[in-house]
Amino acid sequence: MKLYHNPASPYTRKVMVLAHETGLVDRIELMPIKVWEETDRIRSDNPLGKIPTLINDDGQAVYDSTVICAYLDSLHDGPKMIPEGDARWPVENLHALAQGMTDAALSLRADVMRGLDKQADFYSDRMRATIKSACDEAERRISEIDGKVNLGTVALGVGLAYLDFRFPENAWRDGRPGLSAWYAAFSERPSMKATPPA
Template sequence: MKLLYSPASPYARKVLALAHERGLTGRITVATAATAPTGAAPDVTPHNPLGKVPALLLDDGTVLYDSRVICEYLDGLGDGPGLFPQGPARWDALTRQALGDGLLDAALLTRYERVLRPEAQRWAAWDAGQVAKITAALDRIEALVPAMPALDIGAVAIACALGYLDFRFPELAWREGRPASAAWYAAFSARPAMAATAPRG
């Protein structure tokens, strides 16, 4: 299998972290691929018409995207208990994955607005609206972490989202007023899978 990846992408990090947790890294070739919301992505678009990473190229020519689909596919290949539980716990894990991914969606839109859009065209109300979503997601995470399972796809997604805030938005100081989340993240980010996939670039 071949994973099209960006070292700064939190969604690609989620896939790689799951692959580490499931003992699959030896079965995946990682290929760095350039993408941009305003430009062409010639390494990616032939495989994913949306021009986004991650995309997983299977040996039979099938291509999987986005990160949620890839994570569930890879989870089924690993040995032992997976990160996608069954029964009622599944819906809780998937909802927490959606919370982490939604936080990332708002963070990426904020970054695009602040970094890529020409300064004269930036929209303060848009920026404020996305930051409000980030704040609301962080407050929900603070309420959830005391009862969160030690490891599932929801925990991985939330950890990758918090790691992205550290990487791109240190000024948000998301730990302030959220001691449960700060303590949980400090412990979870020490996992080998998280240390091996820390964002860069």
């Protein structure tokens, strides 16, 4: 398999962390890409021109990160990152929370890239509020999150790491001791250490 890859992308990192956790990482060949400069290169496989995009062993493109993670989860025999039955929905719900938080952070990052980050407006304020609210909810749910490794916790760990990477001034740890302690422990996992943003 091949993966269009950029280590600064939290969605690419989510896929890579899951690949490490499921023992599939050695089956993936990374294809580095600067997506903002090489969009046409990726459009031949993904008409959306976005990363990550996985090319499976049959030559078929799989996208976006959520679908890639589900696809990878179908390829291994270990504990599933997306469990079946009633256990699935809390994981999917946490994944949606973390994904929404990361989407908001990426929207703010797009403002920086466009030179609009110094302008306060309704949209950027809403994105900051989304990040705060998502972190507050994760803190409230820490007892159900702690000690688990699944698609939801991977997405949460990667999303918080992205905040540290792009917005260190965010101070998301303030007033959230449970989430802060959980993230400190989760960051020590080999899968997280092997996939630092850059």
